[in-house]
Amino acid sequence: MSEITLRNVIKRYGAVEVVHGIDLDVEEGEFVVLLGPSGCGKTTTLRMVAGLEDVSDGNLSIGETRVNEVAPKDRGVAMVFQNYALYPHMTVRQNMEFALKPLGLSAKEVARRVDEIANMLGLSELMARRPAQLSGGQRQRVAMGRAMVRTPDVFLFDEPLSNLDAKLRTQVRLEIAKLHNRLGTTVLYVTHDQVEAMTLADKIVIMRDGHIEQVGTPEQVYSQPDNMFVATFIGSPPMNMIPAQVRERELQANGLALKVPPRFEGRLAEGQSVTIGIRPNGLSLAGAEMPNAAPARVEVTEYLGNEALLDLRVGPHELIAEVPALGRPAPGTEISVQFDPDAIHLFDTETGASLSR
Amino acid sequence: MNKPSTQQAILVYTLLGIALIVFMTPIYLIASSSVKPSPIMFQKPPAMIFEPTLDHYRDLFAMRPFGKFIGNSLMVALGSTAFSVFFGSIAAYAISRIKHKRMNDVAFWILSMRMFPPIAVVVPYYIIFKTVGLLDTPIALIIVYSTANIPLTVWLMKGFFDEVPTALEEAAAVDGHGLISIFWKVTLPLAAPGLAVSAVFCFIFSWNEFLFALMLTGSNAQTAPVAVMSFWSSDAVQWGRIMAGSFVILIPGVVFVLTCQRWLVRGLTMGSVK
Ligand SMILES: Nc1ncnc2c1ncn2[C@@H]1O[C@H](COP(=O)(O)OP(=O)(O)O)[C@@H](O)[C@H]1O
Ligand SMILES: [Mg+2]
Numbered sequence: 001m002s003e004i005t006l007r008n009v010i011k012r013y014g015a016v017e018v019v020h021g022i023d024l025d026v027e028e029g030e031f032v033v034l035l036g037p038s039g040c041g042k043t044t045t046l047r048m049v050a051g052l053e054d055v056s057d058g059n060l061s062i063g064e065t066r067v068n069e070v071a072p073k074d075r076g077v078a079m080v081f082q083n084y085a086l087y088p089h090m091t092v093r094q095n096m097e098f099a100l101k102p103l104g105l106s107a108k109e110v111a112r113r114v115d116e117i118a119n120m121l122g123l124s125e126l127m128a129r130r131p132a133q134l135s136g137g138q139r140q141r142v143a144m145g146r147a148m149v150r151t152p153d154v155f156l157f158d159e160p161l162s163n164l165d166a167k168l169r170t171q172v173r174l175e176i177a178k179l180h181n182r183l184g185t186t187v188l189y190v191t192h193d194q195v196e197a198m199t200l201a202d203k204i205v206i207m208r209d210g211h212i213e214q215v216g217t218p219e220q221v222y223s224q225p226d227n228m229f230v231a232t233f234i235g236s237p238p239m240n241m242i243p244a245q246v247r248e249r250e251l252q253a254n255g256l257a258l259k260v261p262p263r264f265e266g267r268l269a270e271g272q273s274v275t276i277g278i279r280p281n282g283l284s285l286a287g288a289e290m291p292n293a294a295p296a297r298v299e300v301t302e303y304l305g306n307e308a309l310l311d312l313r314v315g316p317h318e319l320i321a322e323v324p325a326l327g328r329p330a331p332g333t334e335i336s337v338q339f340d341p342d343a344i345h346l347f348d349t350e351t352g353a354s355l356s357r
Numbered sequence: 358m359n360k361p362s363t364q365q366a367i368l369v370y371t372l373l374g375i376a377l378i379v380f381m382t383p384i385y386l387i388a389s390s391s392v393k394p395s396p397i398m399f400q401k402p403p404a405m406i407f408e409p410t411l412d413h414y415r416d417l418f419a420m421r422p423f424g425k426f427i428g429n430s431l432m433v434a435l436g437s438t439a440f441s442v443f444f445g446s447i448a449a450y451a452i453s454r455i456k457h458k459r460m461n462d463v464a465f466w467i468l469s470m471r472m473f474p475p476i477a478v479v480v481p482y483y484i485i486f487k488t489v490g491l492l493d494t495p496i497a498l499i500i501v502y503s504t505a506n507i508p509l510t511v512w513l514m515k516g517f518f519d520e521v522p523t524a525l526e527e528a529a530a531v532d533g534h535g536l537i538s539i540f541w542k543v544t545l546p547l548a549a550p551g552l553a554v555s556a557v558f559c560f561i562f563s564w565n566e567f568l569f570a571l572m573l574t575g576s577n578a579q580t581a582p583v584a585v586m587s588f589w590s591s592d593a594v595q596w597g598r599i600m601a602g603s604f605v606i607l608i609p610g611v612v613f614v615l616t617c618q619r620w621l622v623r624g625l626t627m628g629s630v631k
Contacts (some may be wrong), residue, residue, distance in 0.1 A: 050527075050531055051530070051531075052527050052530065052531070071530070071535070072527075072530040072531050073530055073531075073532075073533045073534060073535055077531060078531060078532070079528070079531040081524060081527070081528060081630075083524060083630040084629075084630065085522070085524040085525050085527065085528035085629060085630055086528075086628065086629055087525060087528070087529075087543060087629065088525075088547065088625060088626050088627055088628045088629040089546050089547060089625060098529070098532060098534075098542070099532040099533065101533075101534070101538075102532070102533030102534055102538075103533065130628060131627075131628030131629060132627040132628030133628070134628065139628070146528075146532065150532070150533065156531075
């Protein structure tokens, strides 16, 4: 087990810089997820840690050692690739044994380890098959098994679930969580799926365009987003965003006026442009006379079982509210929607930075 | 694929039949003439029914050390094939994997070495080998044939290496393997069809080559094709022996191609990266 440290790590392809000096600490035994939209540099960062891409600038350490110039085979990492990259000319058993060959173990020890992991992952029946004879889920497990037999210091996963169907994804996600609990190995895990990130991570690193936007626990990135990008990226359906201006201790938007919540008192300047952020569950149905309420028209309702999502129009703004499914208003109804002051986030419209801290 | 209709099947088999006749007729003539008694060899119309004789084969091996020449041919062809496939593959691998904008030019430059007309270089080769004392040795022919076979192998193998997903090599690197181990155990096995194709081309070229073999060898390192032609002298052409020799020469090539054929399988990388 080892920690991973990135200090001002830069990756350039020719003249194009795709990772712009990121700092990141992955503690020993921690499960860290790199989360971000496609093309933001997650894979590139992971591949630099694996040693498959050169680090253009900065420092990369695994354990105590700087590994910028260390070959992948000497880094003590194991990786599960997005497309699995199983050796097609080898059986499942040979695939796993191949990862053990460099360790120079006795044949007996190799067999013991392979069988143990195969049992753990339910691969025992498949050992004589070749990758072409396996289903997607089985290939995924072989890829994990091949990474696990080496008992590496660090596990690297690149979107390991993206090629599985929804049901299998949930199941394997749970298995990965269990494995991490059992083995306690340091994990760096890449995904663009926030559900995977929220359920698996000790710590989430949110990336955009080669920058880190926020690092925090799943709770932190959900409830205290540092900026508008994180606020809208995390959470489904996404946070409602309403541009507004501060006037006389009110947040005034077109068709809407909210009291500045007490915790923002003294932080806002008169006339400042801010963006109100509020998650769908921060909106509720209320009587028109309530404070912080605004008239709204229900455009569409989406029934989800326990809850329903309401697509609302408040003045010119389109908002989504999550309300109890029971007694939900019908489409076309005029209602009054209330903004929970404790659920309100404020962001500087210009910089996108959160004004909460 | 759809099941071919009867009409398609008839067409395909007709074309195959024509191709078969075109390609097999010379071989039939060689085989039948090699067992035809000399007196009726040039009968018109050709004698179809006759008492086969093995006289020509007996003469072939009795009058000259034809077995030795076959051995020379085998040594030269296998030697050059092994040498070319080995070094050609390594070079092709480098060309396939090194990302440089002029790499295609390097590949073309290597291929262009195969384009020189043999007759233009045979005299320089003669002088060189005479100087270094390699004239009339199998090594001389192995070197000469490899200069033609390596470029071809490089060109062929580059295409096959390009098809092996680099993700597999990266997986092996992360699994703790070094460059040589990755090449040997992951990349090369997946490019095996390329090895088979290259080996067939190298072997057949070396086995059949005549001009260099004629000019650069004497009684010691003579190859089978040259030996067969020596039955064609100014005073007499011994057709029976030529045909018998030709037929014997056909055999190793056929055996070699059939052996390599089992490596010519497709879809080796199926199941690796989707
Ligand atoms: N080999 C490469 N050459 C040039 N640009 C690349 C290369 N690999 C990735 N990129 C670019 O780097 C950026 C980040 O890519 P990547 O790390 O794969 O994103 P992610 O995994 O987050 O989807 C993308 O804009 C991509 O186009
Ligand atoms: Mg990616």
